[in-house]
Amino acid sequence: MCGIVGVVSNAPVNQLIYDALLLLQHRGQDAAGIVTQQERKFFMHKAKGMVKDVFRTRNMRSLLGNCGLGQVRYPTAGNAFSEEEAQPFYVNAPFGIVLVHNGNLTNAHALKAELFNTDHRHINTESDSEVLLNVLAHEIEKTTRGLPLQPMDIFAAVRNVHKRVKGSYAVIALIAGHGVLAFRDPYGIRPLCMGTNGEGNVMLASESVTLEGSSFTFERNVNPGEAVFVDLQGKVHAQQCAETPQLSPCIFEFVYLARPDSVMDGISVYQARLNLGETLAKRVISTVPPSEIDVVIPIPESSRPSAAQLAQLLGLPYREGFVKNRYVGRTFIMPGQGVRKKSVRQKLNVIASEFKGRNVLLVDDSIVRGTTSKEIVQMARDAGARKVYLASAAPPVRFPNVYGIDMPTSSELVAHNRTVEQVREIIGCDALIYQDVDGMKKAIGSLSNKLAGFDASCFDGIYVTGDISSDDIERLNEKRVGGDEGQEDTSRLALPNNAD
Numbered sequence: 001m002c003g004i005v006g007v008v009s010n011a012p013v014n015q016l017i018y019d020a021l022l023l024l025q026h027r028g029q030d031a032a033g034i035v036t037q038q039e040r041k042f043f044m045h046k047a048k049g050m051v052k053d054v055f056r057t058r059n060m061r062s063l064l065g066n067c068g069l070g071q072v073r074y075p076t077a078g079n080a081f082s083e084e085e086a087q088p089f090y091v092n093a094p095f096g097i098v099l100v101h102n103g104n105l106t107n108a109h110a111l112k113a114e115l116f117n118t119d120h121r122h123i124n125t126e127s128d129s130e131v132l133l134n135v136l137a138h139e140i141e142k143t144t145r146g147l148p149l150q151p152m153d154i155f156a157a158v159r160n161v162h163k164r165v166k167g168s169y170a171v172i173a174l175i176a177g178h179g180v181l182a183f184r185d186p187y188g189i190r191p192l193c194m195g196t197n198g199e200g201n202v203m204l205a206s207e208s209v210t211l212e213g214s215s216f217t218f219e220r221n222v223n224p225g226e227a228v229f230v231d232l233q234g235k236v237h238a239q240q241c242a243e244t245p246q247l248s249p250c251i252f253e254f255v256y257l258a259r260p261d262s263v264m265d266g267i268s269v270y271q272a273r274l275n276l277g278e279t280l281a282k283r284v285i286s287t288v289p290p291s292e293i294d295v296v297i298p299i300p301e302s303s304r305p306s307a308a309q310l311a312q313l314l315g316l317p318y319r320e321g322f323v324k325n326r327y328v329g330r331t332f333i334m335p336g337q338g339v340r341k342k343s344v345r346q347k348l349n350v351i352a353s354e355f356k357g358r359n360v361l362l363v364d365d366s367i368v369r370g371t372t373s374k375e376i377v378q379m380a381r382d383a384g385a386r387k388v389y390l391a392s393a394a395p396p397v398r399f400p401n402v403y404g405i406d407m408p409t410s411s412e413l414v415a416h417n418r419t420v421e422q423v424r425e426i427i428g429c430d431a432l433i434y435q436d437v438d439g440m441k442k443a444i445g446s447l448s449n450k451l452a453g454f455d456a457s458c459f460d461g462i463y464v465t466g467d468i469s470s471d472d473i474e475r476l477n478e479k480r481v482g483g484d485e486g487q488e489d490t491s492r493l494a495l496p497n498n499a500d
């Protein structure tokens with residue numbers, strides 16, 4: 001999972017892209033990069049770390065030009081420790097192309113061999129984004145055949161990219177001397193939208209909040225399979241480049257990943273989470289009588305809308321029982337499970353008066369490994385809670401995600417091959433209530449009539465691209481970052497909550 005942005009402007013864009021990346025910081029905290037263009041020359045700076053730490057005044061001054069790209073990276077494959085795998089990626093032919101990518105290619109291994117043996121292109125990192133860049137560059141080279149670049153050539157190249165590349169990808173690329181290209185995979189798994197500011201400037205970004213926070217007006221989403229090319233004068237060219245596009249976005253974006261103030265594919269993320277709370281309330285009633293619950297407490301931050309809606313429908317008090325320390329080091333930079341558990345208590349502190357002598361219903365957005373949930377339940381008991389019930393606004397996470405969210409392997413998922421009762425015993429709560437898959441899909445899908453469905457593969461095991469086998473999952477897990485306990489934990493549990 002990453003956050004990407006691209007801008008074509010009539011004024012310098014370095015500060016604009018920097019500010020946009022701050023608005024996308026929740027989508028990736030491991031590395032950041034910006035590239036700009038002036039007179040066909042690229043200026044790039046990228047490094048590991050948060051946006052505010054990667055870019056200093058001297059770096060910003062060197063980023064010249066009126067168009068550029070930026071990315072914040074959260075690694076799901078490749079080498080998380082390599083500076084070389086920070087984006088953007090660059091290739092010098094044809095024309096000179098730099099690219100940022102959000103998603104995960106499921107056939108990157110086969111493409112890498114194809115690029116070497118057939119296309120005669122060299123890949124220097126383990127990143128699938130570099131593979132994607134070289135496939136795009138090769139296809140543009142084929143369509144132009146040494147002639148001047150035209151929008152129709154770009155669209156023809158993207159059509160060929162769709163035929164070769166499998167998986168999820170939202171892409172923004174800068175072609176030296178020509179403009180910015182953006183395209184989205186045929187299923188629209190990862191988000192991408194476009195806006196203008198009335199001055200002939202165009203911005204493309206992962207989330208609408210980036211546009212609004214940069215004083216751009218949201219125009220529309222980039223459609224699944226569509227390519228959008230913005231020339232250096234700000235003129236927008238667009239064409240559908242996939243044979244059978246269908247909008248099936250990743251449902252985990254709405255459950256957890258996206259900011260609540262974003263609107264993605266016509267769906268308000270905040271309203272989606274309110275709806276999840278409404279359907280979860282019905283599940284709670286069937287498991288625990290509301291009369292046995294004294295208070296509803298969210299586990300910060302993403303679960304708050306769902307918890308508030310649930311409490312209102314059940315006629316129960318909603319209280320803040322946990323205070324988050326926003327300045328503690330991230331959980332995943334601490335090796336070993338024991339240290340990770342300790343870090344939960346460093347990151348969250350209880351307001352004991354909200355727990356003492358009460359039956360509390362804790363609400364979380366989702367439960368993945370279960371280690372954090374177990375520790376939080378114990379914290380509630382230590383604060384004096386009589387009973388601790390736990391409700392998840394998402395269904396049990398039973399399957400790995402292969403489309404750009406670094407879910408742990410199946411063996412690390414607490415719900416994999418376990419009943420709800422077995423998970424409850426592991427976590428240690430008095431009752432465990434999960435959202436059901438159909439209820440989740442209806443709660444969010446009811447907000448738009450343009451969706452063909454969702455990719456909800458981590459919940460239902462159905463991979464929307466239809467080409468994922470158990471062997472593919474095993475191979476992708478081998479590439480997964482942070483798989484060992486002693487390494488960095490880059491699973492979803494390691495992500496800072498997106499209200500930070």
